[in-house]
Amino acid sequence: METLDGIINHKPQVERNTILFRSGAALQGLYAVRSGSFKTYRSTSDGAEQITGFYFPGELLGLDGFGDNIHRCTAQALESSSVCALTMQDFEKLCCKISGLRHQLMHLIGTEINQDHETLLTLGQMKGEERLAAFLNNLSLRLEQRGFSANEFNLSMPRHDLANYLGLAVETLSRMFSRMQDEGVLTANRRNIHILDWDKLRTLAHQDQGCSNNY
Amino acid sequence: METLDGIINHKPQVERNTILFRSGAALQGLYAVRSGSFKTYRSTSDGAEQITGFYFPGELLGLDGFGDNIHRCTAQALESSSVCALTMQDFEKLCCKISGLRHQLMHLIGTEINQDHETLLTLGQMKGEERLAAFLNNLSLRLEQRGFSANEFNLSMPRHDLANYLGLAVETLSRMFSRMQDEGVLTANRRNIHILDWDKLRTLAHQDQGCSNNY
DNA sequence: CGTATCTTTGATTTACTTCAAAACTTGTGG
DNA sequence: CCACAAGTTTTGAAGTAAATCAAAGATACG
Numbered sequence: 001m002e003t004l005d006g007i008i009n010h011k012p013q014v015e016r017n018t019i020l021f022r023s024g025a026a027l028q029g030l031y032a033v034r035s036g037s038f039k040t041y042r043s044t045s046d047g048a049e050q051i052t053g054f055y056f057p058g059e060l061l062g063l064d065g066f067g068d069n070i071h072r073c074t075a076q077a078l079e080s081s082s083v084c085a086l087t088m089q090d091f092e093k094l095c096c097k098i099s100g101l102r103h104q105l106m107h108l109i110g111t112e113i114n115q116d117h118e119t120l121l122t123l124g125q126m127k128g129e130e131r132l133a134a135f136l137n138n139l140s141l142r143l144e145q146r147g148f149s150a151n152e153f154n155l156s157m158p159r160h161d162l163a164n165y166l167g168l169a170v171e172t173l174s175r176m177f178s179r180m181q182d183e184g185v186l187t188a189n190r191r192n193i194h195i196l197d198w199d200k201l202r203t204l205a206h207q208d209q210g211c212s213n214n215y
Numbered sequence: 216m217e218t219l220d221g222i223i224n225h226k227p228q229v230e231r232n233t234i235l236f237r238s239g240a241a242l243q244g245l246y247a248v249r250s251g252s253f254k255t256y257r258s259t260s261d262g263a264e265q266i267t268g269f270y271f272p273g274e275l276l277g278l279d280g281f282g283d284n285i286h287r288c289t290a291q292a293l294e295s296s297s298v299c300a301l302t303m304q305d306f307e308k309l310c311c312k313i314s315g316l317r318h319q320l321m322h323l324i325g326t327e328i329n330q331d332h333e334t335l336l337t338l339g340q341m342k343g344e345e346r347l348a349a350f351l352n353n354l355s356l357r358l359e360q361r362g363f364s365a366n367e368f369n370l371s372m373p374r375h376d377l378a379n380y381l382g383l384a385v386e387t388l389s390r391m392f393s394r395m396q397d398e399g400v401l402t403a404n405r406r407n408i409h410i411l412d413w414d415k416l417r418t419l420a421h422q423d424q425g426c427s428n429n430y
Numbered sequence: 431c432g433t434a435t436c437t438t439t440g441a442t443t444t445a446c447t448t449c450a451a452a453a454c455t456t457g458t459g460g
Numbered sequence: 461c462c463a464c465a466a467g468t469t470t471t472g473a474a475g476t477a478a479a480t481c482a483a484a485g486a487t488a489c490g
Contacts, residue, residue: 042336044421050336064332066325073332096311109324110281116331117279117288121257121265123338124382128478159437167339169479174438190437190487206259343446374469384447389470405455405469437486444479455468460461 003101004032007094010085020061020075020083027065029087033057036081037156039165040064040073051165053115054078054139054157057146060108078156123167126206131166132176133204136186140195155191180204219247219316222309225300235276235290235298242280244302248272251296252371254380255279255288266380268330269293269354269372272361275323293371338382341421346381347391348419351401355410370406395419 005011011034014020020031023043038055052073055061061083065071086094095102115138122134144150155162163173177188185201187194195201202208220226226249229235235246238258253270267288270276276298280286301309310317330353337349359365370377378388392403400416402409410416417423 042332044336044340045423046421048336048340048421050332050339052332052335064325064328066321067329068322068325072329092314095317099307102310106281107283110279110283112328113278113331114282114287116328116335117257117265117267120267120331120334120338121259121263123335124265124379125259125263158435164339170437171439171480172478175478178438206261206263208260373467385469386448386471387446390446393470431490433489435486435488437484439484440482442479442481445476446478447474447476449474450472451470452472453468453470456466458463458465460463 003098004086004094004104005034005084008084008086008090011082012085013080013082014077016077016079018077018081020077021065021071023071023074025071027062027069027071027088029085030060030062030091031075032084032086033059033061034082034084037078038075038081039078039157039161040075041164042073049164051161053112053119054165056142060105060112063109063112078161119165128166128168128172129176129179130204130206131168132173132180133185133201134207135162135166136193136195137201137205137207150195152192152194155193158191219301219309219319220249220299223299223301223305226297227300228295228297229292231292231294233292233296235292236280236286238286238289240286242277242284242286242303244300245275245277245306246290247299247301248274248276249297249299252293253290253296254293254372254376255290256379257288264379266376268327268334269380271357275320275327278324278327293376334380343381343383343387344391344394345419345421346383347388347395348400348416349422350377350381351408351410352416352420352422365410367407367409370408373406 014036020038021028033055035057038061039051040053040055040061041049041051043049055075061075062071064073091105095105118134118138122131126134139155140150140153143153157165159170159173163170166173168176177186180186181188183200185195185197185204187196199208229251235253236243248270250272253276254266255268255270255276256264256266258264270290276290277286279288306320310320333349333353337346341349354370355365355368358368372380374385374388378385381388383391392401395401396403398415400410400412400419402411414423
């Protein structure tokens with residue numbers, strides 16, 4: 001990713017709510033998040049929306065356009081952010097010439113797919129409180145990998161977006177936060193989250209003992 | 216995909232229930248489905264499972280291993296099937312040398328991601344009956360693209376698997392089939408499905424007028 | 431300071447799960 | 461070929477988690 005950052009010159013700053021690409025638009029290229037955060041969402045014909053992912057520094061936006069060179073989701077900044085813009089021409093060249101970069105891109109593709117599958121598991125199998133626990137566990141891990149604190153962080157998305165992502169009503173999500181606070185798992189002041197009891201959180205998220213993915 | 220089929224020699228036949236790769240196993244390569252069908256699933260530490268996808272001829276299995284070269288889901292044959300096995304060495308070579316094949320692989324990657332996002336939308340936004348309608352609509356489309364009948368087909372998966380994929384209890388799924396039969400949308404005799412009323416089905420699936428993905 | 435947005439809390443309704451059991455299908459050995 | 465066991469699918473009744481409806485606090489913002 002640092003390599004990519006060195007090669008590519010086009011690194012636009014984007015304001016909160018800026019749309020990087022829209023569903024239905026032709027694929028121009030990919031975007032690596034440098035700072036800030038983004039959400040992607042899909043819509044149905046009757047206006048319902050589903051947030052399909054949140055993206056943090058080092059993660060790649062735009063792979064949904066690989067299907068038929070048309071984006072199937074919309075990518076929007078959750079806060080002031082910056083990205084590294086990679087045209088498809090760049091992508092093609094770099095992908096063939098630099099094997100390290102190719103592997104890095106393959107890694108990011110796999111990570112995207114695994115993240116989506118993890119969310120499918122969350123939506124398909126878990127109750128509300130478990131979904132929130134799984135999300136916070138996953139988010140904390142990703143933030144920690146990026147050098148942020150794992151125990152204390154600020155959510156960059158409003159409750160509305162988080163509830164949508166977790167397939168819950170905003171009111172239900174709020175109740176889950178309250179319940180987890182009562183249980184002493186965390187404190188939540190609006191966007192500010194402190195994780196107090198990792199054991200309880202991991203148990204709720206069914207990630208205890210870390211053997212969830214080992215065969 | 217025909218190109219791939221011509222280049223690669225290793226095309227094993229697999230029996231029903233055969234496991235192509237397991238969660239936790241090192242990534243050996245990718246598998247293109249030639250005939251039959253597969254499911255992939257993930258497990259939590261406490262034994263809950265979530266089916267993350269069904270795969271039909273022309274679709275690619277194994278991309279989940281790109282993340283860190285370890286599979287995060289298990290792939291299992293739903294019926295007697297055959298695949299085209301592609302080692303990672305083959306993949307690397309072909310990917311760089313044949314641009315058409317590279318584009319085809321990128322297309323399949325994008326398709327996988329879009330399929331996952333569509334399922335996220337289904338699980339996150341829809342009620343039981345709508346989920347089933349969305350699934351049948353999607354399945355019918357995929358089967359039609361492969362030369363099968365869009366109106367009449369046999370499900371290769373048991374109710375149990377379909378219910379799991381759709382995030383429902385088996386009993387609920389069964390009731391949804393019954394209700395749709397009563398409504399005259401389809402007839403369902405165990406695995407055999409006849410779609411009778413496409414308008415109703417698409418309306419239920421929120422795919423009416425086909426503008427679900429535009430802008 | 432007042433308006434719009436975001437978040438929380440309470441009461442009611444609803445869709446789905448769970449538990450229980452019957453009907454049907456398939457395969458196996460007598 | 462039939463009997464029987466194992467698996468699959470359907471149906472019914474009761475319980476529950478979450479959605480919806482309604483409204484009040486809290487925070488940011490012009």
